[in-house]
Amino acid sequence: xxxxxxxxxxxxxxxxxxxxxxxxxxxxxxxxxxxxxxxxxxxxxxxxxxxxxxxxxxxxxxxxxxxxxxxxxxxxxxxxxxxxxxxxxxxxxxxxxxxxxxxxxxxxxxxxxxxxxxxxxxxxxxxxxxxxxxxxxxxxxxxxxxxxxxxxxxxxxxxxxxxxxxxxxxxxxxxxxxxxxxxxxxxxxxxxxxxxxxxxxxxxxxxxxxxxxxxxxxxxxxxxxxxxxxxxxxxxxxxxxxxxxxxxxxxxxxxxxxxxxxxxxxxxxxxxxxxxxxxxxxxxxxxxxxxxxxxxxxxxxxxxxxxxxxxxxxxxxxxxxxxxxxxxxxxxxxxxxxxxxxxxxxxxxxxxxxxxxxxxxxxxxxxxxxxxxxxxxxxxxxxxxxxxxxxxxxxxxxxxxxxxxxxxxxxxxxxxxxxxxxxxxxxxxxxxxxxxxxxxxxxxxxxxxxxxxxxxxxxx
Ligand SMILES: NC(=O)C1=CN([C@@H]2O[C@H](COP(=O)(O)OP(=O)(O)OC[C@H]3O[C@@H](n4cnc5c(N)ncnc54)[C@H](OP(=O)(O)O)[C@@H]3O)[C@@H](O)[C@H]2O)[C@@H](O)CC1
Ligand SMILES: [K+]
Numbered sequence: 001x002x003x004x005x006x007x008x009x010x011x012x013x014x015x016x017x018x019x020x021x022x023x024x025x026x027x028x029x030x031x032x033x034x035x036x037x038x039x040x041x042x043x044x045x046x047x048x049x050x051x052x053x054x055x056x057x058x059x060x061x062x063x064x065x066x067x068x069x070x071x072x073x074x075x076x077x078x079x080x081x082x083x084x085x086x087x088x089x090x091x092x093x094x095x096x097x098x099x100x101x102x103x104x105x106x107x108x109x110x111x112x113x114x115x116x117x118x119x120x121x122x123x124x125x126x127x128x129x130x131x132x133x134x135x136x137x138x139x140x141x142x143x144x145x146x147x148x149x150x151x152x153x154x155x156x157x158x159x160x161x162x163x164x165x166x167x168x169x170x171x172x173x174x175x176x177x178x179x180x181x182x183x184x185x186x187x188x189x190x191x192x193x194x195x196x197x198x199x200x201x202x203x204x205x206x207x208x209x210x211x212x213x214x215x216x217x218x219x220x221x222x223x224x225x226x227x228x229x230x231x232x233x234x235x236x237x238x239x240x241x242x243x244x245x246x247x248x249x250x251x252x253x254x255x256x257x258x259x260x261x262x263x264x265x266x267x268x269x270x271x272x273x274x275x276x277x278x279x280x281x282x283x284x285x286x287x288x289x290x291x292x293x294x295x296x297x298x299x300x301x302x303x304x305x306x307x308x309x310x311x312x313x314x315x316x317x318x319x320x321x322x323x324x325x326x327x328x329x330x331x332x333x334x335x336x337x338x339x340x341x342x343x344x345x346x347x348x349x350x351x352x353x354x355x356x357x358x359x360x361x362x363x364x365x366x367x368x369x370x371x372x373x374x375x376x377x378x379x380x381x382x383x384x385x386x387x388x389x390x391x392x393x394x395x396x397x398x399x400x401x402x403x404x405x406x407x408x409x410x411x412x413x414x415x416x417x418x419x420x421x422x423x424x425x426x427x428x429x430x431x432x433x434x435x436x437x438x439x440x441x442x443x444x445x446x447x448x449x450x451x452x453x454x455x456x457x458x459x460x
Contacts, residue, residue: 007223008204010216010412011185012166012380013130019184019212032207033062033095036183037069039205040124040157043181044070045077048122053080055120055150057143059127059161060087065096066157066183067126068103075108082120084111086127086139114146122155123147125175129158130165130187136173144173156180159187160198167378168193168400176200183207186218188412192379192400216380219403219413222456223448227265227439238267239300239438243431244291244317245332246273250307253332256424257306257431258286264435264450270294274313295320301327303434305334306427315341322347327354327437330392331430335359338390339366348390354443355392356433358426364396380410393443395433397426401451405444413448416455429454 011019023032044054056071058064064087071083085100092100103110127143128136136144144161147154154177159165162174165187180190180199184207190199230237241261246254251273258271262283270287271277272294280286289297295317304321308314310333318337321328322344328351330338335357338344348355359367361375364382367390368375375382375396383396383404396402399418403411432454436446 008186008218008220009211009214010188010218011212011214012188012216015212015214016130016185016187019209022212023184023207023209027209031095031098032209033065033099034069035207036066036157036205037099038073039183039207040066040070040155040181041073041077043203043205044074044122044155045079048079050078052121053119054082054122054124055115056081056083056124057127057147058083058085058087059140060091061128061131062093062096063126063129063131063158065092065099066129067124068096068099070124070126070157072103072106072108076106082111082115083108084114084143086112086143114143118150120150120152122153123150125154125156125161125177127161127175132159132162132164132171135171136162141173144175148173148176153178154200156199158183159189163189163195163198165189166380168195169377170194170198174198179203181205184209185212185214188216188380188400191218191412191414192402193376193398196399215410217409217411219411219415219448219452222452224445226449227436227441229265235267238265239440240268240270240298241266241431241434241438242270242272242289242294242297242299242302243306243434244272244294244302244304244321245306245308246275246277247307247309247311247314248275250309251275251277252424253307253427255280256427257303257434259283260428260431261303261435261438262286264432266435266438269435270297270299274309274311291317295324299326300438301329301434303329303331303430305331306430308333310337310340315344318344319347322351325353327356327443329356329358329430329434329437331358331426332363335363336366339363339369345390348392351391354437355390356395356437356443356447357386357390357392358395358397358429358433359386360397360426380404384408384410393447395429395447395451397429403444403447403451409444411448413451413455415452420455
């Protein structure tokens with residue numbers, strides 16, 4: 001399987017600032033803000049007709065400067081624009097001040113208050129971009145609420161105002177955009193946590209600047225090819241998956257995980273429950289085994305946790321599993337057991353074979369001995385911390401799942417939809433990852449491919 005090479009970079013704010021500074025130095029002309037405003041004007045011009053009326057709100061920083069350039073260029077094309085500048089003119093940063101001067105020199109009008117008559121077909125949010133530092137209040141909060149209550153298409157420039165570019169946490173209020181045209185590089189905040197609820201459809205314009213240095217990667221398509229299969233192969237070629245879980249009443253979790261492993265191309269799949277697992281009549285090729293027997297068989301990978309429960313028996317089985325020299329996919333109650341038992345955590349840390357853990361935010365909070373909120377307010381940092389502390393490849397689930405590796409790499413997944421917030425989705429993911437790992441794929445490639453495919457196929 002090939003390395004993840006062709007996916008776009010995902011930048012944290014400090015990385016974007018560096019990228020921007022280098023771009024200003026190496027590609028000074030035309031100025032980046034001029035390019036950003038033009039990119040936005042061009043984007044809109046392909047979507048409007050001559051009856052459209054555009055409301056443009058510019059904030060106190062360079063995001064406002066982008067909006068002023070956009071407005072100037074649109075008006076030069078004869079587009080009807082009403083432009084409101086919320087910032088104080090004498091406090092505009094240099095680039096925005098230049099944009100203001102060019103706007104005035106072109107002879108166009110500016111308002112400093114929100115209009116009372118609402119007659120817009122498009123609203124442009126140029127209030128805050130990556131420079132948002134706190135809760136919007138006063139005139140800024142009013143402008144955000146004003147845009148949100150206009151029932152028109154909203155285009156956000158760079159970021160929806162109120163949304164944190166690094167974390168995807170939305171302040172209240174935050175612009176609810178239908179579209180976001182982001183500049184220079186992707187930001188994780190557009191896709192994770194609140195991001196997709198506020199950014200709408202996201203577009204990137206790199207402003208003609210070659211890629212810079214970013215710590216993250218955006219998964220927006222299949223990151224690697226599925227494992228190739230030779231004609232001259234047999235079921236033994238594609239590995240054996242064991243799935244262990246399903247205490248009394250929770251056996252369905254094992255059924256879902258084993259089916260998913262089979263569908264992901266594993267050669268053989270064995271399900272094992274602490275409760276009573278009946279034969280799966282829809283997939284009778286899935287074998288059954290008693291838990292102890294399963295753990296003494298030659299498996300290629302073990303998925304442990306779906307419906308496992310936290311009984312003493314579950315704990316003993318987990319202890320044995322952690323000592324096996326094969327890749328493990330650990331989910332659900334197996335994670336809760338590890339979080340509650342330092343000896344199990346040590347076993348996990350000391351493993352030599354690949355370990356993949358797939359917590360949702362509450363499980364992640366238990367593993368890091370914190371609360372769900374502190375996981376959610378910085379999902380990337382939380383995933384990286386888990387990866388390091390548990391010596392594991394991590395899938396931190398939720399909107400915009402984050403994948404993190406023990407060597408400090410991180411990925412944001414963009415597939416999936418709110419319909420996935422139902423019971424059983426996690427069990428399917430565990431089975432899918434195990435099914436791909438069984439075919440000899442590395443933990444990082446298997447998780448990134450599977451997390452993307454899990455979101456993509458669930459749309460069907
Ligand atoms: N430089 C360039 O050439 C390029 C820049 N680009 C564009 O610039 C954007 C970044 O610009 P930026 O750094 O000026 O930040 P921006 O988001 O406009 O806001 C900062 C201002 O808002 C203020 N402020 C923050 N939060 C606030 C709050 N809650 N309530 C009230 N005020 C608040 C903050 O005040 P302070 O925190 O300093 O008191 C400061 O005055 C970027 O997203 C992209 O659109 C692109 O064109 C590419 C080329
Ligand atoms: K904005």
